[in-house]
Amino acid sequence: GDSVTQMEGPVTLSEEAFLTINCTYTATGYPSLFWYVQYPGEGLQLLLKATKADDKGSNKGFEATYRKETTSFHLEKGSVQVSDSAVYFCALSANNAGNMLTFGGGTRLMVKP
C-alpha cells in the first residue's frame, strides 16, 4: 500500500539556519504530495502542495519539489524563525483518492533564538 517516510526528529536549529526535512514516498500511479504543519495544541494546516512531477510548492518561505525519479518531496527553508517551531507532516493523496491522505510520522522542529 501507499506509505510516507520522513526523517525522525526532533530537529533543533538556531534562528536563521537552513532547514531540510526529508520525505520519501511509495505509491502507485501519480499521487499529489503535501506538507502540513501542526502548531502546539492545534490542528493541521496545509503548508504547501504539489500535484505532479517537477512541481514546486511554496508558502511562507518554505519550498518542496515533487521528484518522481527519487520519489521524494523534501521540505526546505532558507532561514528559519522561532515561530516556525512546530511538527511538520509529509502526506500523499493517491490518484483519485480525493482528500484521503496518507501521512508520514511527523518531524518536530525546534528553533532556538
Add this chain to the structure above:
Amino acid sequence: NAGVMQNPRHLVRRRGQEARLRCSPMKGHSHVYWYRQLPEEGLKFMVYLQKENIIDESGMPKERFSAEFPKEGPSILRIQQVVRGDSAAYFCASSQGRHEAFFGQGTRLTVV
C-alpha cells in the same frame, strides 16, 4: 466563515464507557474525513463520509467504532466500550468536493 469545529476538545472516559466525538464541517462542505493520531505518531485515515453516506471506511477498526454524517447536524465518531489503546487525538477534516480539506483542532481522548 468559521473553520471546522470539533467538540469536545478534551474528553476523558473510563474503560468500558462510550465516547462521542463531534465534527461540524466548514459551511458549504459536504465531505468529512476522520483521522486518528496516536502519541508520537502520524495521522491515520479512518473514514470518509458524505452527507448520509459512508464513502470509505477502510481505516476504521472492525469493532466498537462507527461514524455517521446525518443530513442535519454534525458528523459523529462513536467509540463503544473504550479501552486504553483508544487514547489518541482524533481529527476531523472537511472539504467541498475534491478541493483542499481543512482540519479541525482535534479531540484528545484519554481513557483511564
